[in-house]
Amino acid sequence: MNSSQKWLIAAVLVLIVINIALMVVVWRGHSRMAVSPPIHDQMRRPEITGRSLIRDLAMDREQRDQFRSIFEAHRRTMDSLSMQMRQVKHDINQSIVLGDTTDLATRNSELFAIQQEIELETQQLTKRLAEIATPDQREKFLKSMQGALIRNRPGRMGRQGQ
Incomplete structure (x- = not known):
C-alpha cells in the first residue's frame, strides 16, 4: 500500500x-x-389572564360579557401599539447603525411616547375592569394584581434567564 x-x-x-x-x-x-x-409553554407568564380573572373573581354572565368586550378592545389597542413599537425600534437600530444622531433622538422620543401610551392603556384597562366589579371582586382583583407584580419584578430572572 x-x-x-x-x-x-x-x-x-x-x-x-x-x-x-x-x-x-x-x-x-x-x-x-x-x-x-x-x-x-416554557415562558413564564405571571400576568393576569382573562380566564383566570373571570374564574378567580367569580364573574356573572353580564360581567363576563363586559369583561370580554373591554379586554378585546384593550388587546386590539395593545397589538397596534406593539406593532408601532417594533417599527420604531427597527428605525432606532437603523439610526444607530447609520450614525444618524438627529433621527435617533427623534425615534427615541417616539419610543418613549409609545411606552407611555402602553402604560396608560394598561391603567385604563384596570380602571374599566374595576368599574364592572363588585366591591368584593375589586379586593380579589387587587390581590391578584399584587401577586402578578411580585412575581414579575424587574431585574429578577429565573434560572433559564427568562
Missing part, C-alpha cells in the same frame, strides 16, 4: 467518524425537542 492510499483511507475514516458524530448530535437534539415542551 503506498502513502497516497494510506492518506485516502485515513481521510475516509475521518469523514466516517465526523458523519457518525454529527448523526449522534442531530439525533440527541431531535430527541430533546420531542421531550421538551414548546417554547411558549
